[in-house]
Amino acid sequence: MSETSRQHRARAEWPLWEVFVRSRRGLSHTHVGSVHAPDAALALRNARDLYTRRSEGVSLWVVPAEQITASSPDEKDPFFEPAADKAYRHPTFYEVPEGVRNL
Template sequence: MSSDWPLWEVFVRSKGGLSHRHVGSVHAPDAQLALRHARDTYTRRMEGVSLWVVPSKEIIASVPDEAGPMFEPAADKIYRHPTFYDIPDEVKHI
């Protein structure tokens, strides 16, 4: 049966203030049951305070074959990394 059901991507907010993070996917016949299935599959051990489900077919993904032009140009631009500053010891949370 589940192979007939559309796939949904599941995002969990683990606690207030944090972003939703992708945790996996579920099959479900519709959005409401997708939320139920996401709850029962991914938040059984108190992993979350909020859930999003998104139809997997609505995700626009980059093409793996184009990974070269997409990502490699960033590889040799080390000046984009903020690693050239000395951070004083007193500064926390960086």
């Protein structure tokens, strides 16, 4: 995309923000979706309205979608397949102590 058309798109439409919600203390933030907003403060508020209206969370992150570097589907095999046959990497040889949740 040329710089001019990028600027044009920015004017025509608010940028996209990825939304992460922590559902309760002790858990990680989880990606739940995205919102459009003109800036970070309003992205947070839009995310609040769209993703926590049924008490889904206690904390919110918003991240500019363009700041996320994603792996490409073409790279799926070299990226992920080598891990498939290495069962010893899974912590299945330990006993989980009683009372440990969210492991």
